[in-house]
Amino acid sequence: MRFTPEVLLDLEEQSKIRLSDERREKVASEMEAFLECVDAMKKTDTEGMEPLYHIFPTTNVFREDEVTNTNRREELLENAPDQKDGYFKVPVTLE
């Protein structure tokens, strides 16, 4: 069992999610099954093979350095959970 309660708690913290106790057990076994797939892939001989980063053989996709967007602040802020004075408003976040 690689997904011990400690590992799960750590992952929850890093992913900013909180699981209920019963979900936690289910998730652990699902993730274990997932890791088994990874184990199977790891057995493949990849000696001398270049890693594939993209499925398309495309490189150098650029746009020119031009300003094409206008000020749409009010529209963009409509998507925010909360706003104030033209800013996105969030809970107090300290450094």
Place this chain on the structure above:
Amino acid sequence: MANFETVMGIEVHVELSTKSKIFCGCSARFGDEANAHVCEGCAGMPGTLPTLNRRVVEYAVRAGLALNCEISRFSRFDRKSYFYPDLPASYQVTQLYHPICKNGHLDIVADGKTKRIGINRIHIEEDAGKLVHDDWDDCSLVDYNRCSVPLIEIVSEPDFRSADEVVAYLEKLKATLQYLGVSDCKMQEGSMRADINLSVRPVGSEKFGVRTEMKNMASLKSIARAIAGETRRHIDAIESGETLIQETRRWDDNKGFSFAMRNKENAKDYKYFPDPNLMPVIVEEEYIREIRASLPELPEEKKARYIREFGLPEYDADILTGSRYLVAVFERAADICKNPKEASNWVMTELLKLLNDAQMQPEDMKFSPDSLGTILNMLTEGKINRAVAKKTFAEVFESDVDPVDYVRKNGLMQVSDTGSIEPVIREVLDANRKAVSEYLAGNEKSIQFLIGQSMKALRGKGDPQVVRDLLIKGLDERKG
């Protein structure tokens, strides 16, 4: 203290002077109202796709070549994940595994010695937004104007041993990047930020001590203080047997010490992985050659040329070439007045003094580049005297007046015709009998007082040589 040495490496983040952001068509301009330059893409909304700004690659390659780096023929982008409101996508696009430039160096002069600082890598990444804390409402407010503005991060080797070396490096880096036109490098506006990795070890030891990182240093002066403060903290800890922790700290320049940061900087795992939405960048040899050919004359070459061609003292050449903005004023003035030494003297004395009095950086100057040369020409042609020239230049510096207009409108043309000056001299001699008799009694110094009175009567516009000659003539006549 003498038994320890400080070992430092620097990471410098520089915002590139592109018109638009790195992956979208939003403006990258600084200083506009909050969230004026935000779209679905840079606000991190799902379903948007990034397209790389071509100029970002060009600027990164320019910087890499100027800093003697190898340019990677293949580079690509990775996602660095962390949760913090300044980063709406919850990941920052950067280049961890395949940076665009590697293995460069920059030569600096510190403590009178030239030293080569290794540059480990330069990579492209995007900036984050800005958080403002609202005490009134007990919340934080986010402005995404800076979010996705292109950055390059220049990572040095741990080659620094003193604050002087660090400051010399940052100044040289700033001058070089400004010359290249890839960034305005304004520390006070955050377009150049330095993170300092610092550790302390006994002199002679090969092993590095525990390293702490100080983030986002805002000025060269505070960097020097931060290095001294953090070095002291490390030595105290080592001597008293305390354990130092590898962590990110923030230097509080008012309190004079650093404290640990509790946020994203000390995240356990950034979960880096290749960005599936961005295609790799392939740089051809031909492209590198073109950019190399387009590089401007850099500070070092320029300094050597100023000494060689214009006969400037090394110190002056060093200061002038330390900023492309000083260079611009100097070269234009020298070109107009055909007297590089005079132009250099005016920049070195008058301009630096004006900048210092106004607490301004050279990049903040606003006046027309032709003005200093025009003033120097009026001065050599005898149209204005030196005092008026200085006054006019101060006016140019302050409010970008046209120097010729200014002199004419204020009637500051030099008065040098004998016919206008002689009656004034006569009046001054009549009104200052005491100084006259002192002079005649052999106290030659009192002529200075009479020159001052005459210049005052001529409202500062008199030709000093003519005034002096006529005064001596008038005094001689009164000898009796």
